[in-house]
Amino acid sequence: xxxxxxEKILEEANDWIKTNxxxxxxxxxxxxxxxxxxxGSRMIVNEKGDFSGSVxxxxxxxxxxxxxVAIIKEKKLFKKIEFKVSNESAWEVGLACGGEIAVYLEQxx
Amino acid sequence: xxxxxxxxIIKKKENKSEFAIVTNLATGNSEIFxxxxxxxxxxxxxxxxxxxxxxxxxxxxxxxxDIFVEIYIRPIKVIIVGAVHIAQYLVNFASSLxxxxxxxxxxxxxxxxxxxxxxxxxxxxxxxxxxEIETDSNxxxxxxxxxxxxxxxxxxxxxKKKFYYIGALGSKKTHENRCERLKKAGFSDKEIKQxxxxxxxxxxxxxxxxxxxxIIAQLVSETYKK
Numbered sequence: 001x002x003x004x005x006x007e008k009i010l011e012e013a014n015d016w017i018k019t020n021x022x023x024x025x026x027x028x029x030x031x032x033x034x035x036x037x038x039x040g041s042r043m044i045v046n047e048k049g050d051f052s053g054s055v056x057x058x059x060x061x062x063x064x065x066x067x068x069v070a071i072i073k074e075k076k077l078f079k080k081i082e083f084k085v086s087n088e089s090a091w092e093v094g095l096a097c098g099g100e101i102a103v104y105l106e107q108x109x
Numbered sequence: 110x111x112x113x114x115x116x117x118i119i120k121k122k123e124n125k126s127e128f129a130i131v132t133n134l135a136t137g138n139s140e141i142f143x144x145x146x147x148x149x150x151x152x153x154x155x156x157x158x159x160x161x162x163x164x165x166x167x168x169x170x171x172x173x174x175d176i177f178v179e180i181y182i183r184p185i186k187v188i189i190v191g192a193v194h195i196a197q198y199l200v201n202f203a204s205s206l207x208x209x210x211x212x213x214x215x216x217x218x219x220x221x222x223x224x225x226x227x228x229x230x231x232x233x234x235x236x237x238x239x240x241e242i243e244t245d246s247n248x249x250x251x252x253x254x255x256x257x258x259x260x261x262x263x264x265x266x267x268x269k270k271k272f273y274y275i276g277a278l279g280s281k282k283t284h285e286n287r288c289e290r291l292k293k294a295g296f297s298d299k300e301i302k303q304x305x306x307x308x309x310x311x312x313x314x315x316x317x318x319x320x321x322x323x324i325i326a327q328l329v330s331e332t333y334k335k
Contacts, residue, residue: 007205008205010115010118010119010122011119011122013115014112014115014116014119017112017115025110027177027179029134029169029170029177030169030170038168039168039169040168040179040180077137078134078137080134104132104134104177106110106132106137106139107110108110108111108112108115109110109111109112
């Protein structure tokens with residue numbers, strides 16, 4: 001039986017909006033290989049780059065935050081981004097575990 | 110996602126509904142899918158595939174499309190009998206898990222709102238309390254009073270209703286006596302063996318939060334075995 005954790009991220013997003021923050025919802029929509037978090041995992045990011053929740057085990061969160069802040073600035077509504085296996089020369093962003101994930105970013109409007 | 114949709118999702122979660130969120134990744138549109146209800150034009154033609162995801166309780170992108178489906182399932186009901194110290198820690202540990210907890214205890218001084226804030230507390234004997242809760246094979250029971258008067262009727266109800274997890278606190282000796290009583294009450298060995306007693310996985314600790322942790326670990330493990 002599937003008994004997903006309820007991390008209450010959407011509830012937190014609603015709380016952030018109530019305090020006039022702009023919120024982007026980042027959702028893992030696809031995974032390949034040994035990605036750390038399942039499809040449906042979420043994080044939220046505001047215009048200042050504060051975030052809550054996760055889409056990986058800490059591997060790609062910094063990049064997701066940057067992308068989220070950027071779409072708020074550019075007034076975009078949504079964007080899909082993919083992260084592949086990291087290699088040693090590009091160690092900043094990538095999944096050290098060897099997995100790949102696709103993350104969908106959408107602004108709450 | 111529109112704020113209106115987000116707030117509707119939160120409301121549905123509060124009401125323990127089962128539903129899905131469908132998102133068109135190419136247009137950014139998203140809406141709520143419920144069984145038997147029709148979808149807007151953006152999603153209408155994918156109804157059959159969305160239904161398949163919904164039935165299998167899987168999240169994902171429908172192959173060959175831009176439609177992402179995320180399923181929300183009803184939390185599992187967990188009934189705790191005995192509003193004791195361990196139960197307070199159990200409730201805390203379970204707060205980030207997808208469980209819907211009810212606490213039953215006929216002893217008014219245990220089952221108080223002050224001890225269990227924001228929790229469904231039923232201040233009745235188990236036989237009466239179970240009339241107020243719908244239970245089935247997706248329900249779990251954690252019996253914590255180790256008082257036969259209170260625990261036994263709850264355990265009997267759980268066996269009859271085929272709960273997927275039944276655990277009872279108490280030493281090996283207490284559990285042996287409990288099994289004897291259930292046998293006398295007409296339950297088979299196979300039925301009695303379903304009870305996890307002494308409750309919990311072996312962690313080693315005997316303090317209330319440690320026992321609570323060992324019970325939660327066993328409950329989660331049994332939930333995934335289903």
